Amino acid sequence: MIALDLDNTLLNSEKKISETNTKALKQLHKQGKAIVLCTGRPINAIWDWLTQLGLMDENDYSVNFNGSLVIHNVDKKPLMSDGMKxxxxxxxxxxxxxxxxxxxxxxxxxxxxxxxxxxxxxxxxxxxxxxxxxxxxxxxxxxxxxxxxxxxxxxxxxxxxxxxxxxxxxxxxxxxxxxxxxxxxKPGIDKGSALDVLLKHFGWTRDNLMTFGDAQNDLEMLASAGVGVAMANGTAEAKRTANRETDLDNNHDGVADFLTSYFVKEE
CATH class of the missing domain: 3.30.1240.10 (Hypothetical Protein, Haloacid Dehalogenase-like Hydrolase; Chain: A; domain 2)
Structure with a gap:
């Protein structure tokens, strides 16, 4: 499972996913990797990006509201939601x-x-x-x-x-x-706890998880992943928390560059 923050991570400064990042993620998705967008936004606000990446298969999910909601992309049915009055x-x-x-x-x-x-x-x-x-x-x-x-x-x-x-x-x-x-x-809610719900759904563990993030709201998912990757443009706190770091920033396809290098070496 490859889980990605959006702002200043997968998105460039123009709030777009580059063609290079799109191509890399589509290829890994086609190979059977679960690609999960993790964001503070609701699913309607990321719909165009989900469509761009082709994340509309039966096993595709997103983490929304920084961990309060795990949702099935195709029909928008919650796998988990945890809110406050x-x-x-x-x-x-x-x-x-x-x-x-x-x-x-x-x-x-x-x-x-x-x-x-x-x-x-x-x-x-x-x-x-x-x-x-x-x-x-x-x-x-x-x-x-x-x-x-x-x-x-x-x-x-x-x-x-x-x-x-x-x-x-x-x-x-x-x-x-x-x-x-x-x-x-809500206390106890973060992107890491939401990804734990999704990993359990698939019968996987944190060893099966790679995460990308840049900021304070990404710390839990960076810390919990087998491979936690901080962006080159990320905060010092994010870099201390992660066990890997991209060579390039979000405006120079840092995600795709890391994924290409990592999986080529793995093979």
């Missing part, structure tokens, strides 16, 4: 209101930008194929939610991380997925 976010909302931070809360279909707080940059950054419903926190429906996001200036996020209230660290698994995005997940 609205009340779980009450103190986080109070914290954001007190400091005038933006907040977006995601269920398993779309995004709720909380409009009794300052406007977030999340919708502008992610955009296409995602449903956004601007709503006050008090009027959010009684549903199951995958995560919350504070999307704002990196300097502001630095301050939030440095002064994070202890209550929030107890209530959430908090990860910095991008310089401008701080995510609040």
């Amino acid at each position: 609205r009340d779980h976010f009450a103190y986080l909302h109070e914290f954001c209101a007190a400091h005038q931070y933006p907040l977006d809360i995601l269920d398993f279909n779309g995004v709720y930008p909380i409009n009794d707080l300052p406007l977030s940059g999340y919708e502008k950054r992610l955009g296409g194929n995602m449903h956004f419903l601007h709503i006050p926190f008090a009027k959010m429906p009684d549903a199951s939610y995958s995560k919350a996001v504070i999307c704002t200036d990196p300097g502001v996020l630095d301050q939030i991380v440095a002064n994070m209230p202890e209550q929030l660290t107890k209530e959430f698994h908090i990860v910095r997925s991008q310089p401008m995005i701080l995510e609040f997940l």
Whole structure:
């Protein structure tokens, strides 16, 4: 199983999967490797990339919302979903209101930008194929939610991380997925735990797993894989956690370069 983060890993700076990366992954998929995209986005927001890579066979799955959902690509049926109720976010909302931070809360279909707080940059950054419903926190429906996001200036996020209230660290698994995005997940939920569910489904172990990532939200899957590969452009923390590193960055087909070298040597 080859599991890949998207932003700054498989995607280049233009948010595209290059032809070189596409060709390498399609070839490995054809040879029987399971190719799994692991992302903070819902499946509708990655549909074009799944189609581009041809990941529409009966045994093709994706990890969404940074591990809250494992989904069957073809029919979009969940293999696993693990969310939180609205009340779980009450103190986080109070914290954001007190400091005038933006907040977006995601269920398993779309995004709720909380409009009794300052406007977030999340919708502008992610955009296409995602449903956004601007709503006050008090009027959010009684549903199951995958995560919350504070999307704002990196300097502001630095301050939030440095002064994070202890209550929030107890209530959430908090990860910095991008310089401008701080995510609040259910404790115990991450990409690594989601991949464990998928490995068990196939009757495989972590020794059968290769992962690619670049950032804090990839650490668990980098640490748990038999072959955990940090991108050349990845954070120092990602590189310390992984046991391998690409020679090239995400803008120069680092994934394809590593895969070609690894499997040629393996053969």
